[in-house]
Structure formats: structure tokens, C-alpha cells
Amino acid sequence: MVIFIRTQMIKAVLVVMALLVILLLGMYFFSQYDNNSTVFVDDSMKEFLTLKVQDIFNKRNQAILNKKSDILDSLYDKSVRNGLWAYEHEIKKMKYLHSWSNRQSVDFTNINSQIIVRSIKEKGNGYTLNILASTEYEYYYLDSPEIKNTFRIGTYHSLDLMPKDDKLLITKEWYTDPFADSLHLDELKNEEIKKIISSGEPRDLSSLNERRIKAVEYADKFCGAASLPEHGFKYNPKYRNYNSQGGDCTNFASQIMYAGGFKKNGTWNYSNGAGSKAWVNAQGFKDYMLYSGRASLITNGSYDKVLKASYKLLPGDIVAYEKKGKIAHISIVTGIDSKGYALVNSHNSDRYRVPWDLGWNDKGIKFWLIHVHF
CATH class of the missing domain: 3.10.450.50 (Nuclear Transport Factor 2; Chain: A,)
Known part of the structure; x- marks a missing residue:
């Protein structure tokens, strides 16, 4: 009998202690909520x-x-x-x-x-x-x-x-600031670069083939927050948004290539809500486009080394940005400005017809200018 009574007392004490713990935890979380209210406004x-x-x-x-x-x-x-x-x-x-x-x-x-x-x-x-x-x-x-x-x-x-x-x-x-990688622009040889840019002239793009035109139309429509208002500032909902997983720029570039008529295959593919390495990884995409023969390298190097060659870029071509030895970003050429300077679209940060180097002038950035064989 004594053992039974003691057992009952122990159980009662444990229940009381458990209730006290729950009460104290409730008071703590209530105070946290009260101090950091996240109530939506009217x-x-x-x-x-x-x-x-x-x-x-x-x-x-x-x-x-x-x-x-x-x-x-x-x-x-x-x-x-x-x-x-x-x-x-x-x-x-x-x-x-x-x-x-x-x-x-x-x-x-x-x-x-x-x-x-x-x-x-x-x-x-x-x-x-x-x-x-x-x-x-x-x-x-x-x-x-x-x-x-x-x-x-x-x-x-x-x-x-x-x-x-x-x-x-x-x-x-x-x-995500598109200018975050551009803190050392003053180290470039401005006067020589000014001469090259100022001597640029408008280019006639009327002979672009249908595949390039379709690629650019897609790039303009789905460049997210940078798109024209009539497109609703949205990505294509048929594809996963990879921004939370390191960036969506290559996924978007692959979508543009697909819209331009390139067929998916075992290496470059998007299915069941996921893309292959060549589809979503910047380094993998650049390597695939070059080694598959779907594209060829115009030139690569620092800005002052590739500037003159950049005037060969056509809408639908690729600009890849190398940082610390790896391709960190992909953009697609979508037009030119009044001096023939190439303009690009991309995701993260979202860009619509932006000068191809803007935001990528930090020391150490190298550019890969790639001609796509549409």
C-alpha cells in the first residue's frame, strides 16, 4: 500500500511539473510574438x-x-x-x-x-x-x-x-543589387574605351533569322521584374524558379535557347520540374553549348580585351561572366543601342535590354562572348 501511494504522489508531481513547463514555454513564446508582431496591416x-x-x-x-x-x-x-x-x-x-x-x-x-x-x-x-x-x-x-x-x-x-x-x-x-560586382570601374583605361564606344554605329538587325527572333521574344516576355508592364513582371510558371537555390540565370538562358528551336536531349534537358546540370548550371551550360557545337567562342578575357569583339554579338548570342575562375552568370543578347552596343536580358538580377557589362566591371571579372548557331 505504501508503495502504491508513493507511486501516485510521484505521478502527481510529474504532471504538475509538466504543466509548469508548458505554462512557462507558452508565456515565453507569447512574449516573443508580442515583441515581434507580424500582423498584416489593413x-x-x-x-x-x-x-x-x-x-x-x-x-x-x-x-x-x-x-x-x-x-x-x-x-x-x-x-x-x-x-x-x-x-x-x-x-x-x-x-x-x-x-x-x-x-x-x-x-x-x-x-x-x-x-x-x-x-x-x-x-x-x-x-x-x-x-x-x-x-x-x-x-x-x-x-x-x-x-x-x-x-x-x-x-x-x-x-x-x-x-x-x-x-x-x-x-x-x-x-540582389545588379551593381554589387562593380566597385573598381575606375581601374579601367577610360579614354581608350571611350574612343571605341563613341565610334560605334547602329547596326541593321533586319536579317535576323526566325529562331533568333523567337528566342528574343521569349527573353523579353519572361525576364521577370525587369519586363515591360504588359508582361506582368513574371517568370514562366512552367519552369521552376531557382533563385532560392543559387540563381535562375542559366535556367532562363536554357529556356531562351529552347524557345529558339534547340531540342532537349539526355545532357541538356528539363523535365518533371527539374533541369539537368547543363540546363541550370552556368559553367555546365557554357561548356555544353561550346562542346556540343551549338555555339562557338568569339573571344574571352577582361573587358578591355573583349570590347571590340563585343560588336560581333547578335541577338540570341550568349555573354558568360567568369568570377574567380568559374562562370558565375549567363545573359542573352537581346538587342543593341544607338551606338551598336550589345544589350542583354537575364534573371537575378532581372535585366531587360541592359548594356552587357553594366554591373560586371569589378576587377577580376572575365567575359566569354559566345556566338550561338541558330
């Missing part, structure tokens, strides 16, 4: 914040266009580490864009972003926003200001806005 607040973010992007674009660092300064809370880093990154981007335009002998006349707010959540006293930004850049060459050229870049942002001094300021921002 429609009126979403409308207000959407207008606020559009205003921030407008001001930031004008600041970058006109080299107004004081305007950039007014948009960030630099007392917060992530806010300071976000501000410093935009300063670097501003300097790079103007260094590139100087080397290119062009002048930017407008930068305009179309903003789509995908979600807004409360975060403490402020908000976290997930944003799609499709930004159009307009430029002209200094010796022909009457001719306008444009390109579009699409980016996906996670942005924190927090109240300070009666304003909502950026305290954190993350996005």
Missing part, C-alpha cells in the same frame, strides 16, 4: 505605405541621378547599423553608375521605378515590406543627345521602415 495603411515607398524610390532615384547624397541621407536612419549599411550601399551604387556613364560617354536623363508592394507586416513600431521594383533608366550618348536609349532592371526588396522624428526612415534593406 487596406488603408497599405495604401499609405505604398505611396510612401513609391515616394522614397522616386527621391532615391533622383538623388542617384543628380548625385545628391544629402537626399539619400534623409531617407535612412543611420544610427541603426543596418540603416547605415543600406545608405552606404546606395552611395556606392550612385558613384558606380556615374563612373560607368563617364566611361561610356553617356548621360543619364531619367531613372523611374514602378513599385509593386507584395506584402506589409507590422514590426514593432514600424513595418516590413516586400517589394518588386521595375526601374527604367534612360540615357543618351554625348555626341547624339537627340537619340534616347533605355533599359530596365528588376529587383526584389525586403525593406524595414521605422518611425523617427515624425518620419518613416529605412532601417534595413536587402535586395
Whole structure:
């Protein structure tokens, strides 16, 4: 009998202890939730914040266009580490864009972003926003200001806005920046490059074959956040998006080649929601296109070594970008500008008719210019 009573007492104590543990854990997680609320905002607040973010992007674009660092300064809370880093990154981007335009002998006349707010959540006293930004850049060459050229870049942002001094300021921002690999443009031989670019002339593309035209049409339609508004800023839903697995640029390039008439095979293939190495891997894709005979190398090397040869590129051709000895990115030529300079489309970051080297001028980057045999 004594043993039975003691057993019952032990069981009771264990039950009480278990209930206490559950209660304490519940209080902990409730406090965590309360301190980091992720409640979605109502429609009126979403409308207000959407207008606020559009205003921030407008001001930031004008600041970058006109080299107004004081305007950039007014948009960030630099007392917060992530806010300071976000501000410093935009300063670097501003300097790079103007260094590139100087080397290119062009002048930017407008930068305009179309903003789509995908979600807004409360975060403490402020908000976290997930944003799609499709930004159009307009430029002209200094010796022909009457001719306008444009390109579009699409980016996906996670942005924190927090109240300070009666304003909502950026305290954190993350996005895949297409200019992130371009911090050493000033090391290039600008004057020699200027002469080559300035002497460029428009090229007649009226004789492109039907396969190249179809490839370019596909590239323009499905270049995501950089595409024209009528295409809905989307990737082709028939294919997996590999951005979360290291990047979707090669998957997109393979789709473009397929749209241009190349047949799938045992090496280069996409089926059942997955692509082969040659389909999705940048190094594998470059090697496959060259070794299969579907393409041939025009030249490869540093920017100053390949610049003259780049004028041989046609819509549907490939530009591969080598970093630290490996191909890190693939883009597809989709057009030329008023000086015959090749323009490319790609995923991550999304690009529509962007000058082929823009965002890839860091020291050590090598370019592979590849002619595709459509």
C-alpha cells in the first residue's frame, strides 16, 4: 500500500511539473510574438505605405541621378547599423553608375521605378515590406543627345521602415543589387574605351533569322521584374524558379535557347520540374553549348580585351561572366543601342535590354562572348 501511494504522489508531481513547463514555454513564446508582431496591416495603411515607398524610390532615384547624397541621407536612419549599411550601399551604387556613364560617354536623363508592394507586416513600431521594383533608366550618348536609349532592371526588396522624428526612415534593406560586382570601374583605361564606344554605329538587325527572333521574344516576355508592364513582371510558371537555390540565370538562358528551336536531349534537358546540370548550371551550360557545337567562342578575357569583339554579338548570342575562375552568370543578347552596343536580358538580377557589362566591371571579372548557331 505504501508503495502504491508513493507511486501516485510521484505521478502527481510529474504532471504538475509538466504543466509548469508548458505554462512557462507558452508565456515565453507569447512574449516573443508580442515583441515581434507580424500582423498584416489593413487596406488603408497599405495604401499609405505604398505611396510612401513609391515616394522614397522616386527621391532615391533622383538623388542617384543628380548625385545628391544629402537626399539619400534623409531617407535612412543611420544610427541603426543596418540603416547605415543600406545608405552606404546606395552611395556606392550612385558613384558606380556615374563612373560607368563617364566611361561610356553617356548621360543619364531619367531613372523611374514602378513599385509593386507584395506584402506589409507590422514590426514593432514600424513595418516590413516586400517589394518588386521595375526601374527604367534612360540615357543618351554625348555626341547624339537627340537619340534616347533605355533599359530596365528588376529587383526584389525586403525593406524595414521605422518611425523617427515624425518620419518613416529605412532601417534595413536587402535586395540582389545588379551593381554589387562593380566597385573598381575606375581601374579601367577610360579614354581608350571611350574612343571605341563613341565610334560605334547602329547596326541593321533586319536579317535576323526566325529562331533568333523567337528566342528574343521569349527573353523579353519572361525576364521577370525587369519586363515591360504588359508582361506582368513574371517568370514562366512552367519552369521552376531557382533563385532560392543559387540563381535562375542559366535556367532562363536554357529556356531562351529552347524557345529558339534547340531540342532537349539526355545532357541538356528539363523535365518533371527539374533541369539537368547543363540546363541550370552556368559553367555546365557554357561548356555544353561550346562542346556540343551549338555555339562557338568569339573571344574571352577582361573587358578591355573583349570590347571590340563585343560588336560581333547578335541577338540570341550568349555573354558568360567568369568570377574567380568559374562562370558565375549567363545573359542573352537581346538587342543593341544607338551606338551598336550589345544589350542583354537575364534573371537575378532581372535585366531587360541592359548594356552587357553594366554591373560586371569589378576587377577580376572575365567575359566569354559566345556566338550561338541558330
